[in-house]
Amino acid sequence: MLWAGRSAIEIATAVRRGDVTATTVVEEHLHAISERDSKVGAFRLVREQAVEESKALQKRRDLAELPLAGVPVAVKDNVEVAAESTRAGSGATADAPARDDHETVARLRAAGAVVVGLTNMPELGLTAFGDSAYGIVRNPWNPSRTAGGSSSGSAAAVAAGMVPIALGNDGMGSLRIPAACCGVLAIKPGAGLVPGPADDWDRLSENGPFATTASDLALALSVLAADPALAEAWRGGSRVEPRPSMLRSVWADDDEIWEPQPPQDSPEPFDLRVAYAPQPLPAGLPMDREFQAAVRGAAETLRLAGHTVVEHGARLPAWLGPATIATWLTRAAASVSDLDRRRLERRTLALARVGRVLGALKLDGVRGRERWSGYGADQWFGDADVLVMPALAAIPPKAERWGERGFVRNALTNVRYAPATGPWNMCGWPAITVPLATHSSGLPIGVQIVAPPGGEPHLLGLAAQLQSAHPPLRPPGFAF
Numbered sequence: 001m002l003w004a005g006r007s008a009i010e011i012a013t014a015v016r017r018g019d020v021t022a023t024t025v026v027e028e029h030l031h032a033i034s035e036r037d038s039k040v041g042a043f044r045l046v047r048e049q050a051v052e053e054s055k056a057l058q059k060r061r062d063l064a065e066l067p068l069a070g071v072p073v074a075v076k077d078n079v080e081v082a083a084e085s086t087r088a089g090s091g092a093t094a095d096a097p098a099r100d101d102h103e104t105v106a107r108l109r110a111a112g113a114v115v116v117g118l119t120n121m122p123e124l125g126l127t128a129f130g131d132s133a134y135g136i137v138r139n140p141w142n143p144s145r146t147a148g149g150s151s152s153g154s155a156a157a158v159a160a161g162m163v164p165i166a167l168g169n170d171g172m173g174s175l176r177i178p179a180a181c182c183g184v185l186a187i188k189p190g191a192g193l194v195p196g197p198a199d200d201w202d203r204l205s206e207n208g209p210f211a212t213t214a215s216d217l218a219l220a221l222s223v224l225a226a227d228p229a230l231a232e233a234w235r236g237g238s239r240v241e242p243r244p245s246m247l248r249s250v251w252a253d254d255d256e257i258w259e260p261q262p263p264q265d266s267p268e269p270f271d272l273r274v275a276y277a278p279q280p281l282p283a284g285l286p287m288d289r290e291f292q293a294a295v296r297g298a299a300e301t302l303r304l305a306g307h308t309v310v311e312h313g314a315r316l317p318a319w320l321g322p323a324t325i326a327t328w329l330t331r332a333a334a335s336v337s338d339l340d341r342r343r344l345e346r347r348t349l350a351l352a353r354v355g356r357v358l359g360a361l362k363l364d365g366v367r368g369r370e371r372w373s374g375y376g377a378d379q380w381f382g383d384a385d386v387l388v389m390p391a392l393a394a395i396p397p398k399a400e401r402w403g404e405r406g407f408v409r410n411a412l413t414n415v416r417y418a419p420a421t422g423p424w425n426m427c428g429w430p431a432i433t434v435p436l437a438t439h440s441s442g443l444p445i446g447v448q449i450v451a452p453p454g455g456e457p458h459l460l461g462l463a464a465q466l467q468s469a470h471p472p473l474r475p476p477g478f479a480f
Helices: 008-017 022-040 050-058 103-110 152-159 176-182 214-224 228-235 289-304 320-335 346-360 366-381 407-417 422-426 456-469
Strands: 043-046 072-076 114-119 142-146 165-170 185-188 206-211 273-276 308-312 386-390 431-438 444-450
Touching: 008 022, 008 214, 022 043, 022 050, 022 072, 022 114, 022 152, 043 152, 050 114, 072 152, 103 114, 103 165, 103 214, 114 152, 152 165, 152 176, 152 206, 165 185, 165 214, 176 185, 176 431, 176 444, 185 214, 185 456, 206 214, 214 228, 214 456, 228 456, 273 289, 289 308, 289 386, 289 431, 289 444, 289 456, 320 346, 320 366, 320 407, 320 422, 346 407, 366 422, 386 456, 431 456, 444 456
Parallel strands: 072 114, 072 165, 273 308, 273 386
Antiparallel strands: 043 114, 165 206, 185 206, 185 431, 386 444, 431 444
């Protein structure tokens, strides 16, 4: 296969030039899915009609102008695709086909992308695991481990080279967590940049893309946001005004295991104030030492690229964790309100039950969210332009049928391995996950970079600089 595993930019350029047809590209990717997905379980539905759609695309008069000409994309199964059912990982949702494309899907199609399938996710997107009534999404790096969640299948499909770009969404980390698990990039846009999912979790959830390169990610985000300027954002970011600092300059660690090199063939240079927090979690929540080292390594790479790098000395406030968990659980309760509970999984019922109790007691996280989004996040963040921190706290759990288990095991496992993403949904700030290295377990390590509102260009620019020094990771066992 010549095109499966290629970047979206390579594919679109070749289709626009006439070096290959969109139909050939789509057929090769459908073949890759048929060969690889039995090992991964990324797709709930593969759209064979994508071939006919690619033939129609090939006849478009504006083909030579389309930024995603002929690029196969996968869509998370809670985003509407016309004529397909939207099951959201649940047997309790309606199987009637959607009348219209969601606006994000419509924008992808208008830009020349071809939807090849809908990807698996945990029921209603409530957990950071990849299992549902439709199967278990397995990590392409190690099938015994979860691909993360809730945009499980989208991340796994990109990691395994079945599509170059996939669409997911993120309500408490559901883009960044599976991206870190699977060794790909994902960006959660800031509030309002991209049209959100139908159930946006009271404005907590944002739609966003997965890709293997920063340039592909920037291109996908530019299409989803209808902002062509974002396609070039990976080349550098603009400066923002500094704010009051809570940071201190430190660079010393006897346990340092990184030997970063200055980026080669780097994007355009730009100077930001980069803070890094190897262990930002409140006391009582441990952080894997290799993940901490990855953050230090990313910070040193960015220092060598010309940025001002400082260490963030404070941990996230202790009250934020309970507020984030309470918000998650009360959103779970809201998500099941119109569904037949007899058809829901044990896990979903348990999460919703606790959420209803918390809501009845007025312990729904609303005050904490208001406090964090009102002034807490800005005050804690300090005067940095961006903050580098771990994306996960522990390696991904086993790929098992977590939906058949109860509240305690699901909640504790979620919180222990993926507690660092939710705060940035609580305040609506943009955040990106960038794969950086391989853990001693053999799984990838991703770092999370956060920016204040409007900081997406910074995130894309820094992701490109990190990738120039730490090339994209590929899971073993898949040919690219």
